[in-house]
Amino acid sequence: MSSNLLAGRGAVVTGGSRGIGRAVAELLCSVGAGVVVNGRDPVAVQDTVAAIAASGGSAVAVVGAADDEQIAAALVEECTNTFGRLDILINCAGIAEPAGSSILDITPAEFDGLISAHVGTAFHTCRVAARVMAPQGQGSIINTGSVAFLGDYGGTGYPAGKGAVNGLTAAIAAELKPYGVRANVVCPGARTRLSTGAEYEKHIEDLHRRGLLDELTMQASLDSAPAAYVAPLYAFLASDLAGDTTGQIFVAAGGFVGRYDRPAPRVLGYRDHHQAEPWSIADLQAMITSAAPGPPGNAVG
Numbered sequence: 001m002s003s004n005l006l007a008g009r010g011a012v013v014t015g016g017s018r019g020i021g022r023a024v025a026e027l028l029c030s031v032g033a034g035v036v037v038n039g040r041d042p043v044a045v046q047d048t049v050a051a052i053a054a055s056g057g058s059a060v061a062v063v064g065a066a067d068d069e070q071i072a073a074a075l076v077e078e079c080t081n082t083f084g085r086l087d088i089l090i091n092c093a094g095i096a097e098p099a100g101s102s103i104l105d106i107t108p109a110e111f112d113g114l115i116s117a118h119v120g121t122a123f124h125t126c127r128v129a130a131r132v133m134a135p136q137g138q139g140s141i142i143n144t145g146s147v148a149f150l151g152d153y154g155g156t157g158y159p160a161g162k163g164a165v166n167g168l169t170a171a172i173a174a175e176l177k178p179y180g181v182r183a184n185v186v187c188p189g190a191r192t193r194l195s196t197g198a199e200y201e202k203h204i205e206d207l208h209r210r211g212l213l214d215e216l217t218m219q220a221s222l223d224s225a226p227a228a229y230v231a232p233l234y235a236f237l238a239s240d241l242a243g244d245t246t247g248q249i250f251v252a253a254g255g256f257v258g259r260y261d262r263p264a265p266r267v268l269g270y271r272d273h274h275q276a277e278p279w280s281i282a283d284l285q286a287m288i289t290s291a292a293p294g295p296p297g298n299a300v301g
Helices: 019-030 042-054 069-083 108-136 157-179 198-209 215-222 231-238 281-290
Strands: 010-014 034-039 058-063 088-091 139-144 181-189 249-253 256-260
Touching: 010 019, 010 069, 010 108, 019 034, 019 042, 019 058, 019 088, 019 231, 034 042, 034 069, 042 058, 058 069, 069 108, 088 108, 088 231, 108 139, 108 157, 108 181, 139 157, 139 231, 157 181, 181 231, 231 249
Parallel strands: 010 034, 010 088, 034 058, 088 139, 139 181, 181 249
Antiparallel strands: 249 256
16 A cells, blocks of 8 residues: 555544554554544553554544544544644444343443444534535545444444444435545454453354354354454545545455445335225235345355
């Protein structure tokens, strides 16, 4: 990857102090961008900034939860003040679903926290960043989703939040396209502190036992590649090389790269409402039960 791919660009990376976010921040700096590293833990944030500086990169720290609109504003302000511009916003911030959580036992407070950490972060940061990017006529927003939005990995607030991130990003991409601002989603699979340990392994194995994950997906989830394998996709989407790419949902896990096609309805039946009565319940039963859905498509990672 060219060392000057993002030369002179200003970037914000939320959740940039650990895991995938740190790998992304480090890679962006290595190809020329100046990066605002954000995270909740001041020690982790400062450690990442120091590591980037030691390798010759340029980064500054903003500590705090990016689902707070004041922190979101501070991130953009710091980027424009320090690097003179804001070209890239990458949201990697997030929190894990409580161990064993399900709709049967999650509390409203836990659910609200998960939604805020994922959708709230994307909303507040994108809202502030868009007001800078649109007038300048360019910019790249990359939000982090998850294959968990399909529901195969269980939970409640985490898959709901990630699904909402997909919808929000699609809307942002459509709205900002006339301004030259792009928005995409990356659903990463990588070995981080959230995807390691006995509790995580037990969760994945339990999902397999319940039939939610097939054997291949279970093994891939238990043997994820390091975050460095995911970071290049973020860097590509942040660059001018992806100038025609917007409104897309990508998957990256180890050596696997994929893209979700835009959902489209399959016709089960049609009547012209000007010439026919509404479908009866019996009609609907026959129509829907005879049109069995295809096999589930578990993603890798």
